[in-house]
Amino acid sequence: MSTSAAEFRPSVLKRALRSGGLLFGIALVVVMIVAAIAAPWLAPHDPNAQDVLLVLTPPDAAHLFGTDAFGRDVLSRVLWGARISLYVGFVSTLAGVIIGTAIGVVAGYYGGIVDRLVVAATDVLLSFPQLIMGLLLVAVLGASLGNLIIAIAVTAIPAFVRLARGSTLTMRERDFVDACRTLGFSDLRIMFLHVLPNILDEIVVMASLWLASAIRTEATLAFIGLSVPPPTATWGGIVREGFDNLLDAPWMSIFPSLAILAVMIGLNLVGDGLRDATDPKGAP
């Protein structure tokens, strides 16, 4: 982005607001976040309360999403599960973005041997399928909330290193960076107060797409059985329990699947909308 901040913001905002997809995406994501935060008040039942008389009942007025194999209310479990899924997604993406961007900016700014080592390391890490890497890390570290966040963050780091490094490389050659050097600013100040703000829009766009990917990875790991241990509700875990009862109780896997899908569609719309808004050339 070559435009300065002053002429850049209003047009981005205008373009962003014109895009219906972006607004719809934001609405979807906001609804899911509110549902997650308000789960204790919204959930009609205790998510872990079992009722042997109500095992695998189809959706009705008392249990809108039906009940699972332990007679637990699926709606309440989906609402509570949103907390884990969104929390893991947000925290791990944030960690991956901060660490990856910091490494990428430093490597791109200094260049030389540090840069080459960083590039080689990211190339190697990117040769593992994201899911398989996350899977191995959680398997070896042990399935817990903290380890889940670490594993997903680690899979996000190389992508952000690569993005931040590439953008920093082009920024480094720009006149304003030379001007900063002439003024005697420290490297740290140039990197994080002058270069970083100029590459931030690309990073934000990618972060919103990675957030979707992080939530998907968490759900996937939970589906395989590598997430916060039961009885804690997670979306992927509920889908898994539903999958084990697919023929008797399809609703059990359908409702949490729809929740995952809503967040994915919302975040992808936000990411695409932001990308189109910040990069008019690439806009459809």
Add this chain to the structure above:
Amino acid sequence: MLRFVIKRLLTAIPTLWAVLTTVFILVRVVPGDPTIAILGDQASEAARAELRDKLGLAKPILAQYVDFMSQIVQGDLGRSLSTNRPITDDVLAVLPYTIELTLASLLVGTVIGVPLGVLAAEKRDGFADWFARLFSLAGVSFPAFVSGILLLIAFAVELRWFPVISTSKPGDPWGRFVALVLPSLNLGLLMVAYVTRVTRSGMLKALGEDYVRTARAKGLPHRIVVWRHAFRNVLVPVVTVVGLYLGVLIGNAVLTEIVFNRPGIGKLIVTALNQRDYSLLQGLMVVSAFAIVVANILTDLTYGLVDPRVKTS
């Protein structure tokens, strides 16, 4: 062409070495005692020492590294902790199923994705374009296990067009094909999304180029302008995205295999996880990383085929 191929193969060697080293480090440097992870924290010190010996963990780390590397160079992935069978044999037994699934999904992805992307670009903002955009949004949004389960519920449970369990008996090619349809559609949908996106944006750019205008001015039929002139120049980005997402595809093949109950690397990974079989898991990591490196080589070689300029440079 031969020189190009050899050069590309040689550059893969350092990458493979680095990838293998990473697997080695990941499995060993990660905190926690693997013997506790395998045996549980109630295990006696003697049992843990025995296991450590069996795993080769008692040796100095450098010796372990040399063992690991020299075994892999000979195609030996070690022995499974739970079954004591050679891991290479277990992997080779199911690998054809995973390769079959991945290739079938690639086919689905390109056969649907390329025409959809071209059509969307030709009739920009028209019906085909909106359809393509919705379709690719759905494709990137569906986690593979979610789309797999929904496909299962719709086509296997409700409509009963396909078997719920996609395992076929040997010597039944038709059964094997039928069992492949839903899983490869499931995995292919993801590919369709990416291929459509890249084809569409590439075609939009190509159709605005001068050479396309020239071709039109010459009075060439629309079909020839689109496919012979514009589309050829979109092939490189399409091949790139197919190669790039092969990694995603391999990861999602795992899920697809689980949902459709197909034999393959995915089911082997789940077995390894359930049995806490770390040597099997390590072997599977090596295999999947190796697959990505091979996929990257094939992608680069395909560049040479679709774009003659690549070979000479």
